[in-house]
Amino acid sequence: MLARNLVLALAGIIGSFIVLILLLPTPSDTLDAATSLVIDDVRYFDGERLVGPTRLVLAGGQIAAIGAHARAPAGAPHLDGEGLTALPGLIDAHVHTYGTSRRDALRFGVTTVLDMFTDPMNLLGARESRDAYGAADAAALFSAGMLATVEGGHGTQFPVPVETLQDSSEATAWVAARVAEGSDYIKLVYMPDWPGRASLDFATASAIIDAAHAAGLKAVAHIATQKDARALLGAGIDGFVHIFADSIVDDEFLREARERGVFIVPTLAIIATASGQSTGPGLLEHPELGERVDALARVNLRQTFGNVRSPIFDLDKALTNVRRLHEAGVPILAGSDAPNPGTAHGISVHGELRLLVRAGLSPAAAIAAATHVAAEQFGLEGRGRIAEGARADLLLISGDPLVSIEATADIRTVLRNGFFSGDALPPAGESMRLAGALSDFDTGLNGPSGLSWTATSDALMGGTSKAQINLLDGDEAGRGGTLAVQATVTRAFPYPWAGAFLAFGGPDQSADLTAISAVRFAVRGTPARYRLMMFEQGVRTPPTVVFTVGEQWREVQIPLADFAGFTATRFIGMAFVSPDAAGEYTFALDDVQLVP
Numbered sequence: 001m002l003a004r005n006l007v008l009a010l011a012g013i014i015g016s017f018i019v020l021i022l023l024l025p026t027p028s029d030t031l032d033a034a035t036s037l038v039i040d041d042v043r044y045f046d047g048e049r050l051v052g053p054t055r056l057v058l059a060g061g062q063i064a065a066i067g068a069h070a071r072a073p074a075g076a077p078h079l080d081g082e083g084l085t086a087l088p089g090l091i092d093a094h095v096h097t098y099g100t101s102r103r104d105a106l107r108f109g110v111t112t113v114l115d116m117f118t119d120p121m122n123l124l125g126a127r128e129s130r131d132a133y134g135a136a137d138a139a140a141l142f143s144a145g146m147l148a149t150v151e152g153g154h155g156t157q158f159p160v161p162v163e164t165l166q167d168s169s170e171a172t173a174w175v176a177a178r179v180a181e182g183s184d185y186i187k188l189v190y191m192p193d194w195p196g197r198a199s200l201d202f203a204t205a206s207a208i209i210d211a212a213h214a215a216g217l218k219a220v221a222h223i224a225t226q227k228d229a230r231a232l233l234g235a236g237i238d239g240f241v242h243i244f245a246d247s248i249v250d251d252e253f254l255r256e257a258r259e260r261g262v263f264i265v266p267t268l269a270i271i272a273t274a275s276g277q278s279t280g281p282g283l284l285e286h287p288e289l290g291e292r293v294d295a296l297a298r299v300n301l302r303q304t305f306g307n308v309r310s311p312i313f314d315l316d317k318a319l320t321n322v323r324r325l326h327e328a329g330v331p332i333l334a335g336s337d338a339p340n341p342g343t344a345h346g347i348s349v350h351g352e353l354r355l356l357v358r359a360g361l362s363p364a365a366a367i368a369a370a371t372h373v374a375a376e377q378f379g380l381e382g383r384g385r386i387a388e389g390a391r392a393d394l395l396l397i398s399g400d401p402l403v404s405i406e407a408t409a410d411i412r413t414v415l416r417n418g419f420f421s422g423d424a425l426p427p428a429g430e431s432m433r434l435a436g437a438l439s440d441f442d443t444g445l446n447g448p449s450g451l452s453w454t455a456t457s458d459a460l461m462g463g464t465s466k467a468q469i470n471l472l473d474g475d476e477a478g479r480g481g482t483l484a485v486q487a488t489v490t491r492a493f494p495y496p497w498a499g500a501f502l503a504f505g506g507p508d509q510s511a512d513l514t515a516i517s518a519v520r521f522a523v524r525g526t527p528a529r530y531r532l533m534m535f536e537q538g539v540r541t542p543p544t545v546v547f548t549v550g551e552q553w554r555e556v557q558i559p560l561a562d563f564a565g566f567t568a569t570r571f572i573g574m575a576f577v578s579p580d581a582a583g584e585y586t587f588a589l590d591d592v593q594l595v596p
Helices: 002-023 101-107 126-131 168-181 202-214 226-234 251-260 268-274 280-284 287-291 295-302 315-327 347-359 363-369 372-378 405-409
Strands: 036-045 050-059 062-066 078-080 084-088 090-095 110-115 140-143 186-189 219-222 394-398 411-416 436-439 452-457 466-472 482-489 498-503 518-525 528-536 544-549 554-559 571-577 583-595
Touching: 090 101, 090 347, 090 372, 101 110, 101 411, 110 372, 126 140, 168 202, 186 202, 202 219, 202 226, 219 226, 226 251, 251 315, 268 315, 268 347, 280 287, 280 295, 280 347, 295 347, 315 347, 347 363, 347 405, 363 372, 363 405, 394 405, 452 482, 466 498, 482 498, 498 583, 518 528, 518 544, 518 571, 544 554
Parallel strands: 036 078, 036 084, 090 110, 110 140, 186 219
Antiparallel strands: 036 050, 050 062, 084 394, 394 411, 436 583, 452 466, 452 498, 466 482, 482 583, 498 571, 518 554, 518 583, 528 544, 528 571
């Protein structure tokens, strides 16, 4: 009897426990249908192979469940995934961001970009937006911010202020400044044998690597030759953001790179362009990719480095080196180096995948290079994988990319944090907003256009003038946000300047302003005559118009016809600068527009 009563008691406890379990909310019951999406009957890439068809339940920005019978929140929308393949959102491991580049990248399924040199001002707010789980209209940004180089070294030729180093004693402070700016890793330039440009010496490069590691950051390097790369292997570099193409990688390098756990971002697309075999024009011919390309990207993809050929950029050697490194077990990451000639943001990652397969990687290994391998090497938790708990960044395509890597270009839709990105993106051809409001500063420094504002001064050319820009949230005159410039002009340069620069691209890019009649803006500041400079591709002395500034806000409209000799088809940026008279000046800008 005692045993029978014990059994009944236990049965009662177990039954109560089961009832309790059944009454507890399941994960799907706790999900919000408003932030959920169910993709049925879809295949997905698990990092090595395609799995499914099955169901993916996305909720709250993450992949909540995977499986044919995975429960979904009541009322969640469903997407029929029959015939579709889900890839993790692509990661471009070598870009240079500016303006609308992150929005352009997302249009092609690139949900995360790893920037290798940009104005640190572009990092403002990047951490908050990339960590959020809501709808987003741009790829998440991780960045080196400013690069480490010397005066006259690679990186100083662009219209971005660079704090150069002189020797190893400055390394610790330099890295600390990058940490304060929000850099996620440190990039240095080491090309001691590159003709015509200065370079960090080995002692300084080593000190930067040590300082980066002491700060808990990885250090990556721009190199040009196997000799450069070998030197930095011994200094503890974590990765190279280009593959050397001057010689075939030798066995000793393979062994040491594998043992030290170094990764490589080959950027084959840029080597293809430099060797006269650009893959950019071919990408434009793809019907799906071509539809998504805007006018500026078309220009970029067709650009070349001219007829200059260097034996240091041998595409065949680069492809061989990537194959040998991959076979040796060295992690290979996909990076486009956009927006250099022959490349453009987003679209060129698909070209890079094809080049990696051409080098000898399997399609699965190439996709891994653009997803989980990149995430693992840069510590991007929750990205690059389709797995429960991972971020719901997905690229849905037609076809089987493991049979043909070109299938990655057959894009059906892109999801960022589980939200469709397409509706939030500007239509192709309008991303540069070459007419209308460029910057109202009400929503941030870069305004509705997303174009990049930076401080500029003749220090770029060896002068001593200085400028600093800031975003002011309010104004006593009733305006919203405004751009504030504080400048000191000296006479140490023949034609001194200091002020704010709005970049439409780099020296190798241009935009077409033939449909624009004038530039209009509001301004106030230290009373004086100021200048607006319009920069053209390949023109060192920009056409300039003088305008008057007073203490009260006034609207200024300057016809493009007033800029003598200005060629509207080669526009790369504009600078609002203080007078060339020596002294300190402050001025503020608002509502900068291009008038049709």
